[in-house]
Amino acid sequence: MEKREKIRVRIAPSPTGNLHIGTARTALFNWLFAKKNGGEFILRIEDTDIERSAKEYEDDIIAGLKWLGLDWDGPIYRQSERLGVYEKYLKQLLDAGKAFWCYHTVEELEAEKNAQMKRKEPPRHLCARKTQNAKRKTQNAKRKMKQASSDWRLMKIRTE
Numbered sequence: 001m002e003k004r005e006k007i008r009v010r011i012a013p014s015p016t017g018n019l020h021i022g023t024a025r026t027a028l029f030n031w032l033f034a035k036k037n038g039g040e041f042i043l044r045i046e047d048t049d050i051e052r053s054a055k056e057y058e059d060d061i062i063a064g065l066k067w068l069g070l071d072w073d074g075p076i077y078r079q080s081e082r083l084g085v086y087e088k089y090l091k092q093l094l095d096a097g098k099a100f101w102c103y104h105t106v107e108e109l110e111a112e113k114n115a116q117m118k119r120k121e122p123p124r125h126l127c128a129r130k131t132q133n134a135k136r137k138t139q140n141a142k143r144k145m146k147q148a149s150s151d152w153r154l155m156k157i158r159t160e
């Protein structure tokens with residue numbers, strides 16, 4: 001018989017407002033699924049939006065889930081307590097050139113998204129910083145190729 005992994009589902013509400021009916025509904029289905037399969041139901045608070053998150057909303061969400069009888073397994077996880085983990089992986093992505101710092105403001109990003117949606121385009125961020133990074137990478141690659149070809153010519157000269 002193949003080994004089945006233990007079911008582990010979660011609800012991850014943002015404490016940027018009171019318990020939302022949609023969150024309660026998702027929590028109910030996940031809780032039922034976990035209970036039916038002998039799994040775990042985890043509560044993880046998505047509190048990385050520091051500006052909009054508030055303790056009173058977190059308390060309301062917790063009280064609401066308790067009132068609904070949707071008890072969770074283990075401690076309450078908070079995304080903000082895992083920032084060290086994210087920083088480690090962020091550094092890896094930055095070092096590998098797979099991520100870049102974007103200095104656009106929330107307002108600029110919102111304006112860009114609205115303009116794209118008005119043109120019926122899929123919303124995406126076209127960052128000049130990303131383009132600059134890509135250009136730099138292309139230039140570096142071209143430089144390396146030139147270097148490689150001149151090395152090859154030198155080698156050829158040497159071997160002749």
Ligand SMILES: [Zn+2]
Binds near residue numbers: 104125126127128129
């Ligand atoms: Zn940007």
